[in-house]
Structure formats: structure tokens, C-alpha cells
Amino acid sequence: MKTIYERIKEIRARLGISQVEFSERIFVSKSFYGDIEIGKKKVNDRIIFIVCKQFNVNEDWIRTGKGDMFIDTPPDIRLEKLLDIYNRLDGSLRDCLVEQSRILLKLQKDKE
Template identity: 40%
Template sequence: MKTVGERIKEVRKALGLSGEAFGKPIGLSRGALSNIERNTNGASDRTIRLICSKYCVDYFWLTEGMGEMFIDDMDAILEELAAEKGYDADTLRIMKKLYSLPNDQFNLVMQLIDNLVEKKTSNPV
């Protein structure tokens, strides 16, 4: 199984970028990026999230090797929101599943959530 560093290098190569061009927008020098790609140093969670945000890379692919390398716009928005709000991986996975539902199923789930919230507020424990 590939390491995070190896997957970061794979992203950079897939984008056709030099180490300097890839690292600059996320605040990494060419040397720092090289150390991460060669697994001399690990990538911080902040660096991983910046890579995901800047280059539309799937967080789970980058950290665990699961799924596809790149994500679509909705996934990018959800990844950014999850990072901003500090949501964990399970919450992000649920959000992605929710937003991938067909409209009728999405609306049904939203109605169910609304009903649960109403029930809780009308009958506090």
C-alpha cells in the first residue's frame, strides 16, 4: 500500500507540476515537499487538507488510498466545510452520501431530520 507521501507525489505528477509549482500555493518549499514525498518527513494534517482543498484531491484517497484521486465540485465544497467546522471523517462520509442521493430521497431524509428535531424540541428530555 502506498504512503501519503507517495500519493502526494502521484497527485503532483498527475497535475504535471514541478515540486516548486505544487508546493508554493500550499506554503511548502520544494525541499519540504520532496521530504514528504520521500517519506523523510510526514505531511501534517494541515498540509494534507491544503492539498485536498487547492487541488480537489479526495481526503480519503490521500490519507487512506480509498476511492478516486480527484473529487468533483460538491465533494470539494463538503471537504472544505468539514475542515472549516472540524467535522470528523465519519461525519464527512455521511454528508457525502446524503448529497449524492437523488432529490426525492434527499428530501425524504431532510423531512425525517426535521421531524426528529421538532420532536426533540417539543419533548425535551
């Protein structure tokens, strides 16, 4: 059976995000988070609570390995990143991003 440290690392890998991004999302330093993944730092209740809330993780799974990793579906971090970028753009650049997305969708459909 995997350790809590391995399960936390598995969450990050499943989400496809870096240690830096994961650590930022759970409000700890990169070095502290790196130590969590290798078992040098204890995973306390606060860390578990934040990981569960930030990433929709099943608390029972993170503590024991029982049940499903995610409560519903894992959050799509890429969508969150795209929304963040979109929200930072001014109106005309938002329009450009939407148009570029339409072009990408058309290219994908053409490949099928």
C-alpha cells in the same frame, strides 16, 4: 498499497506540475516538499487540508488510498496559468493573446 507520501507525489505527477510549483501552492518550501515525497517529513493534517482544497483531492484517498483521487475532476493547472498570464496583461495584449489562441485552434482543426 501506496504510502501517503507516494500518493502526494502521484497527485503532483497527475497534475503535471513541478515540485516547486506544487510546494508554492501548498505554502511550503521546495526542500520541505521534496522531503515529503521521499518520506523524510511527516504529512500533517494542515498539509492534507491544503492539498485537498488547492487541488480538489479526495481526503479519504490521500489518507488511505480508498476511493477516487479527485472529488470531481482534477483542476487544469494549465488553464489556471493561462488565466494568470491573461490577467497580468493590459487590454491590447489580452486581445493579442485571444487572437493567437484562435490561430492555434484553426491550426489544430486544419491538422484533423
